[in-house]
Amino acid sequence: MPGPAKSCAHCARALSAGETFRVHLYETREGYSRRDYCPGCAPSADPAPVAAWTSRRPAPAPRRTQAFDRQATYELFRRLEDDQQPRKVQLRFLLALLLWRKKTLRLGHTEKTADGEVWEFVATATEDVHRVLRPALDEEHLEQLSAQLEQLLSGAEVEFDGATTPLEDTTDG
Numbered sequence: 044m045p046g047p048a049k050s051c052a053h054c055a056r057a058l059s060a061g062e063t064f065r066v067h068l069y070e071t072r073e074g075y076s077r078r079d080y081c082p083g084c085a086p087s088a089d090p091a092p093v094a095a096w097t098s099r100r101p102a103p104a105p106r107r108t109q110a111f112d113r114q115a116t117y118e119l120f121r122r123l124e125d126d127q128q129p130r131k132v133q134l135r136f137l138l139a140l141l142l143w144r145k146k147t148l149r150l151g152h153t154e155k156t157a158d159g160e161v162w163e164f165v166a167t168a169t170e171d172v173h174r175v176l177r178p179a180l181d182e183e184h185l186e187q188l189s190a191q192l193e194q195l196l197s198g199a200e201v202e203f204d205g206a207t208t209p210l211e212d213t214t215d216g
């Protein structure tokens with residue numbers, strides 16, 4: 044499974060340690076895929092990514108390097124809170140599963156609503172409650188997508204700098 048790329052998806056220039064780059068997450072027939080772009084290359088807006096963020100290649104300090112950035116993933120999860128787009132609703136649920144596995148969230152109760160099954164997650168650090176709509180996918184498919192996402196989000200620092208807010212883009216809204 045492809046983890047974070049080590050070179051730009053457009054110009055193929057190698058991304059060096061500490062360098063900031065743009066990550067675009069796409070939905071494909073096989074699940075999720077990601078492309079990393081160096082600062083000099085503008086990611087194409089078509090197809091629109093399901094999520095995008097700024098990341099940085101970690102410096103080569105294996106002891107310090109986090110395999111999985113819980114805080115950044117939680118931040119991404121939170122940013123999808125009010126998005127009603129089906130693919131973003133799906134991504135949000137998958138991120139919740141991932142954060143649940145990492146104990147950033149714990150599962151509260153689940154309930155059936157007119158829109159579908161809603162799972163309530165509680166942030167273990169803050170007790171913030173998040174209601175998350177479960178997409179209509181079978182368990183196995185959800186597990187597979189979730190594992191794929193974990194892979195794609197591992198191995199790099201993730202930054203949310205406010206200067207770039209691709210989740211608010213309107214190209215696919």
Ligand SMILES: [Zn+2]
Binds near residue numbers: 082
């Ligand atoms: Zn490039």
